[in-house]
Each structure stands twice: as C-alpha cells, then as structure tokens.
Amino acid sequence: MLLLENIPLAPLTTIRIGGPAKYFVEAGNIGEVQEAVVFASSRDLPLFVLGGGSNLVVADAGWPGLVLKIAIPGIDWQGRHDEDGRVLFDVGAGESWDKFVSRSVMDRCAGIECLSGIPGSVGGTPVQNVGAYGQEVSETIASVLVLDLKDGQVRELCREACEFSYRSSIFNSTERERFIVLRVTYALAPEGKPHITYADLKRHFEGRETPPDLAETREAVRYIRALKGMLIVPGDADCQSAGSFFKNPVLSEEQHEDLKKRAAARGLSVPSYPALETRKKVSAAWLVEHSGFAKGFGSERVRISSKHALAIVNRGGATAADVLALKEQIQHRVQEIWGIRLEPEPVLLGF
Ligand SMILES: Cc1cc2nc3c(=O)[nH]c(=O)nc-3n(C[C@H](O)[C@H](O)[C@H](O)COP(=O)(O)OP(=O)(O)OC[C@H]3O[C@@H](n4cnc5c(N)ncnc54)[C@H](O)[C@@H]3O)c2cc1C
Incomplete structure (x- = not known):
C-alpha cells in the first residue's frame, strides 16, 4: 500500500x-x-x-x-449464467463504468446500453442506483461484493439486500459508510434487444425501418447526452460538472395537487412523462427553469450549464463555496415558488 x-x-x-x-x-x-x-x-x-x-x-x-x-480492475465473464440464462459479469469496482458498458455492447449483451456515457466507476453504480434513459442498474445487478466495515468481513450482498429505489440504496441511506464496494456482478441478456422506451431515444430512431441494435443505441445515447452536456467531452466548457445537481422530487399525492394548483395560477401545467408519473416524480429541471433560472444563469466562474438546467458547471476557478451558494439560491427560490425542497444529488464532502 x-x-x-x-x-x-x-x-x-x-x-x-x-x-x-x-x-x-x-x-x-x-x-x-x-x-x-x-x-x-x-x-x-x-x-x-x-x-x-x-x-x-x-x-x-x-x-x-x-x-x-x-482502483480494483477486471471485467470477467467465466461462462457463468443465472437461472434465467443471463450472462454474469464480475466487474472490479475500480473499472470505468462506460468501458464496461462498451464491452457488454460489443459482447451483444443487453441491459445497460441506455446507461452509456455515464462517467465514474463500476463501484459507484450501486451506491445511488445509477439510472438514465429508461434503465437503472438495480435491474441488472445480481450481487455486490463488499467489505463490511462493521466487522471487517468481505461478503456478497444479493440484489434484494441492496434495497434499491430511485437514486438510492442501502449504500447511500440506511447503511451509509458501512460498506466498501469491491466488485459488482451484473446479469445481462445475451443477444438481447435494446431498451427503447425513453422519449428522446424513440424520437432519435423515428422513421427507421429496422429496429436499432445495441451498438446503435449506445451511440444514440452518447449523442443525446453530448447535446445536453451530460457526456464528458474534453474541451466542452459545460462538462466540468457533477452531472445533475438535483434529484427529481418524489411527491405525495397532496404535494402533487398543491404543485398543480400553483402551476395553474401561473398559467402553466406541470409536465408529466410516463417515466415520472409512475412514482409521482416531478422534473427538477422544469422546477428550476420555472423559478427564474435559465440555462447559463450564474457568474463567470460558476453557472447553470448552457445545455442542461440541472447541471452546475465550474467554468474555471470556481470554489466549492461558489457552487454551494448557487445551489442554495436555486433551492431557496424553488421552495418559495413551488413549495418543494430540491435535494442535491452529488455527495458533498467535508462541508
Ligand atoms: C456529466 C455527468 C453525467 C452524469 N449522468 C448521470 C446519469 O445519467 N445518471 C446517474 O445516475 N448519475 C449520473 N451522474 C452521476 C455519477 O456519474 C454517478 O453517480 C456515478 O455512478 C458515480 O460514480 P463514481 O465512481 O464517480 O462515484 P464518486 O463520485 O467517486 O462517489 C460518489 C459516492 O459513491 C461512493 N462510492 C464510490 N465508489 C464506491 C465504492 N467502491 N464503495 C463504496 N462507496 C463508493 C462515494 O463514497 C460517494 O459517497 C453523472 C455525472 C456527470 C459528471
């Protein structure tokens, strides 16, 4: 060491x-x-x-x-399958997530193609149950190998034990700071079809005669992400971010009704997409944009991305204090107008 x-x-x-x-x-x-x-x-x-x-x-x-x-490396498939015939990949927590997605697509295994282009490590994916474009890692994680800091033991947690939900698992909630993820086992469908349910993706492939394959889906996701500043592209000033800064709020029936009333009073209607409706989630981006924060809002050093209302971007020389001040300004205004407290998605360390 x-x-x-x-x-x-x-x-x-x-x-x-x-x-x-x-x-x-x-x-x-x-x-x-x-x-x-x-x-x-x-x-x-x-x-x-x-x-x-x-x-x-x-x-x-x-x-x-x-x-x-x-930095534990390795993407191993040793010919193992689960009871549903899905291929089991053991992936070291230190591997790049997008490298693993690329490898799975090359091996024509479906299940994580819509999660292309998300930065970070494989070990980070179970922590907030990474999701995008209609897929979440909770659908394909078979188990997670962890070091349990409570007793120093290395143990395998099955998917159910991780208690995944929207941007949440035991790793960032009930058992926060207890486990270190060492390896994640993914179960992917061999010769599977890509998952095209998300509106942006459907639009991208509109008018095509043949359905897209996994590799085309991966490229489409990366293309759409780049347009939104959600793909790390060297030289793109909108890329120095921590991704979406706020989670989509999950509301109670009562809160949702209140939000609709507030929107109606302003002559607006709250957008609803199938992906949001199932859990009464509201678009955090919509709330931010309808609280006076247009894309590009901010100062020289720190501002909202010009491509995505939810990303706070370090334009060069920004401090953590600058980022927090903008975060608080947004939270305060959204709460004032819409009665909803936006929760940050990134981990804030050392504050
Ligand atoms: C441009 C951009 C786009 C993004 N798009 C998305 C998206 O579409 N969907 C989405 O869900 N997220 C997205 N994110 C957020 C981020 O990429 C993911 O949450 C990613 O999985 C974080 O992994 P990481 O390795 O970078 O974790 P880190 O940022 O290093 O850590 C985050 C948290 O996870 C913990 N952690 C990390 N590794 C381990 C481990 N091995 N064991 C235990 N705990 C660990 C850390 O302690 C910390 O609490 C995006 C970020 C950016 C910058």
Missing part, C-alpha cells in the same frame, strides 16, 4: 473543485483496501471512499482524514 499525503482532490473529480486529502491511498486489490481501512481506524482518521469523483463536490478545505480511491 502506497500512502500519500496532502493530495489535491479537485483533479480527481469531474467538477474539478475542492481542497486536498490529508492522506490518500489508491487500492488496486482487496488486500490494499483492507490495509488502508486498518491504517485509518488505527489512527482514528475519518475515511472517505472515492470512485471516479463524478458525483462529488469536495469542500475547499479538503478532507482531514484518509481518501481511499478504489
């Missing part, structure tokens, strides 16, 4: 903001993860587990403890 000190964290995040980690270890195997955990607990240091830093805003003061970057 190589222990480093005073390592800047900003370059390890996609929004490129934040101070240093007092101690830093990059672990390439389970033994190194265990060693780092022992080091942190023996010195009573707070531990933070880092993946690809794509859902993260680090405070300007940094992190006073150990940052443990999970």
Whole structure:
C-alpha cells in the first residue's frame, strides 16, 4: 500500500473543485483496501471512499482524514449464467463504468446500453442506483461484493439486500459508510434487444425501418447526452460538472395537487412523462427553469450549464463555496415558488 499525503482532490473529480486529502491511498486489490481501512481506524482518521469523483463536490478545505480511491480492475465473464440464462459479469469496482458498458455492447449483451456515457466507476453504480434513459442498474445487478466495515468481513450482498429505489440504496441511506464496494456482478441478456422506451431515444430512431441494435443505441445515447452536456467531452466548457445537481422530487399525492394548483395560477401545467408519473416524480429541471433560472444563469466562474438546467458547471476557478451558494439560491427560490425542497444529488464532502 502506497500512502500519500496532502493530495489535491479537485483533479480527481469531474467538477474539478475542492481542497486536498490529508492522506490518500489508491487500492488496486482487496488486500490494499483492507490495509488502508486498518491504517485509518488505527489512527482514528475519518475515511472517505472515492470512485471516479463524478458525483462529488469536495469542500475547499479538503478532507482531514484518509481518501481511499478504489482502483480494483477486471471485467470477467467465466461462462457463468443465472437461472434465467443471463450472462454474469464480475466487474472490479475500480473499472470505468462506460468501458464496461462498451464491452457488454460489443459482447451483444443487453441491459445497460441506455446507461452509456455515464462517467465514474463500476463501484459507484450501486451506491445511488445509477439510472438514465429508461434503465437503472438495480435491474441488472445480481450481487455486490463488499467489505463490511462493521466487522471487517468481505461478503456478497444479493440484489434484494441492496434495497434499491430511485437514486438510492442501502449504500447511500440506511447503511451509509458501512460498506466498501469491491466488485459488482451484473446479469445481462445475451443477444438481447435494446431498451427503447425513453422519449428522446424513440424520437432519435423515428422513421427507421429496422429496429436499432445495441451498438446503435449506445451511440444514440452518447449523442443525446453530448447535446445536453451530460457526456464528458474534453474541451466542452459545460462538462466540468457533477452531472445533475438535483434529484427529481418524489411527491405525495397532496404535494402533487398543491404543485398543480400553483402551476395553474401561473398559467402553466406541470409536465408529466410516463417515466415520472409512475412514482409521482416531478422534473427538477422544469422546477428550476420555472423559478427564474435559465440555462447559463450564474457568474463567470460558476453557472447553470448552457445545455442542461440541472447541471452546475465550474467554468474555471470556481470554489466549492461558489457552487454551494448557487445551489442554495436555486433551492431557496424553488421552495418559495413551488413549495418543494430540491435535494442535491452529488455527495458533498467535508462541508
Ligand atoms: C456529466 C455527468 C453525467 C452524469 N449522468 C448521470 C446519469 O445519467 N445518471 C446517474 O445516475 N448519475 C449520473 N451522474 C452521476 C455519477 O456519474 C454517478 O453517480 C456515478 O455512478 C458515480 O460514480 P463514481 O465512481 O464517480 O462515484 P464518486 O463520485 O467517486 O462517489 C460518489 C459516492 O459513491 C461512493 N462510492 C464510490 N465508489 C464506491 C465504492 N467502491 N464503495 C463504496 N462507496 C463508493 C462515494 O463514497 C460517494 O459517497 C453523472 C455525472 C456527470 C459528471
């Protein structure tokens, strides 16, 4: 295990903001993860587990403890199938998520093609039950291998034990900070068809005579994401973000009625898409845009993306304090007008 000190964290995040980690270890195997955990607990240091830093805003003061970057590699398919005939891939938590999606598409296995172009690590995907364009990882995760910090044991959690729901799992809710994800086993459908249910994707393929295959779907998703600044493209000023900054609020029946009344009073109607209606979710982007925050709103250093109302972008030289101030301004105004408190999606570290 190589222990480093005073390592800047900003370059390890996609929004490129934040101070240093007092101690830093990059672990390439389970033994190194265990060693780092022992080091942190023996010195009573707070531990933070880092993946690809794509859902993260680090405070300007940094992190006073150990940052443990999970770099366990490997995409293994050893001819194993589940009882439904789906192919089982064991993927190291440190692998790039999009590299794994690309590999699955090349192997003509369906189930995660709509999640193309999402940055970050495979180990980060179960944490907030990553989802986009009509798919969520909870549909294809078979199990998750973890280090349990409660008793130091390595154990396999089945999908049900992860308690997945919209942008949530035990890893970011009830059992937060208890588990380190070491490997994720994905179950994908061999020779499966792409999942084209999302409106943007359907529109993209409108008028085609033959249905798109997995590779075409992957390319379409990446293309649509790039238009929205949701694909990391070197040189694109709208890319230095942590993705969507707010979750789509999930409302009670009563809250939903209240929102509709407030919208009607302004001569507006709340948009509803099948993907949102099933769970009474409301588009956070719509709320932001109808609270006076147009795309591009903000200052020189930090602003809302010019392509996506939900992304807060570091245009260069922004601090974590700048990002938080804009986040709070948006939350305050949305609450004032619509009576809804927007919850941030990225993890805020060290605040
Ligand atoms: C341009 C852009 C587009 C995005 N689009 C989407 C999208 O469409 N859908 C979506 O759901 N998300 C999206 N995101 C958010 C982000 O990419 C995902 O949440 C991603 O899975 C985060 O993984 P990560 O490895 O970068 O995690 P990090 O940002 O490093 O960490 C996030 C959290 O996960 C924990 N964590 C990470 N790895 C592990 C591990 N091995 N064990 C235990 N805990 C761990 C961290 O401790 C932290 O709490 C987007 C982000 C960006 C920048």
